[in-house]
Amino acid sequence: RRVADAADVEDLRRLAMKRAPRMVFDYVDGAAEGERSMARAVEAFGRVEFRPRVLRDVAEAPTAVEILGRRIAMPVVLGPTGFTRMMHRAGERAVARAAQRAGVPYTLSTMGTTTAQDVAAATPGGWNWFQLYVVRDRARSLETLALAREAGMDVLVVTVDVPVAGARLRDVRHGLTVPPSLRWRSVLQALARPAWWFDFVTSEPLRFATVEGAPEDLAGITNMMFDPSVTIKDLEWIRSAWRGPLLVKGVQRVDDAKDLAAVGVDGLVVSNHGGRQLDRSPTPLELLPEVVDAVGDRTEVFLDGGVRSGADVAAAVALGARACFIGRAYLYGLMAGGEAGVTRVLDLLHAELVRTTQLLGVAGVGGLDRDVVRLRPP
Ligand code: FNR
16 A cells, blocks of 8 residues: 555554554654543544534635734644654654645744754745744753754744653663664664665764764653743743744643733743643543633643544544644654655645534634534533
């Protein structure tokens, strides 16, 4: 099967499972502890009940929206994901190019494996954002910001749900190292996916700018680099150091959302990091309406976690999200088929979004509101 034959994101997930070594696939597919946060996020989208209107003219179904003062082709943002060249040698460049082609923004992670400059060079004219983790060495955080800005990244996303690394048990069980190394545990997986390993060992070595002399496991790297003492004061400092739009990702309570809105952030991402941090944290889709009601008039509210289809995007927008960030969905595409795989994901999301609005009887994405969807009780 080729990526072009994939009928939905789940087909690409299955293809990814065949192409990538088990430990790489599980790094993407897995979550923290008992993986309940992730399961609930997906399950909540399953509880969406659409309430279609009939006999409406749905000949036109525009999907473009405006976020942070700019028009994008559909309410989707490719969220930040670390170590993207581990999933496929084409890595961040391929994801950014696919995003640009689809007319949506791409967010480069602090834990990225391609520099901001190289991502920018691959996508002239594209809208690339940068995601920051505040590290212990604040001078280094400032340098990172300067490099992102020089590369033309004008939107900053500060992720606040990683004071320490979450416990991703699949990674622990596989003994995953970054970069993956051929230890006894991974030899069999490597033999099972020779094409991936060949690509991996023959591509540019995985280096990420921010770590030197770090431990090999991901949790170790995270805990060494990240500063667990960050508070909202740091956010005020970042707000004053960054002139462009500023988003905070990882908001999980209404009171925190209000405090952040008061600092003057331009947007909030209701997110539990795809369930990769605190297990059994609030389910983003369920929390979204409360956050929108509390701060939606002062700041733009986004959502991520569990978005696997354009119908999911429609539901989140109907419940008040300006746009959805996606993580695993595009990484499944990347693992399945590099840039073409990511493009396939974005094409699918767009087609599903158009079809869903038409079947719902609303005039495109702009017609989505709370009246057309409800969440069935668990
Ligand atoms: C992530 N996520 C993430 N977030 C972030 O702010 N910085 C990062 O470096 C990463 N890295 C990362 C790696 C991988 C493999 C995944 C799957 C996720 C979280 C990501 O931005 C987003 O919040 C979730 O992926 C959203 O959930 P879904 O769409 O994957 O269900």
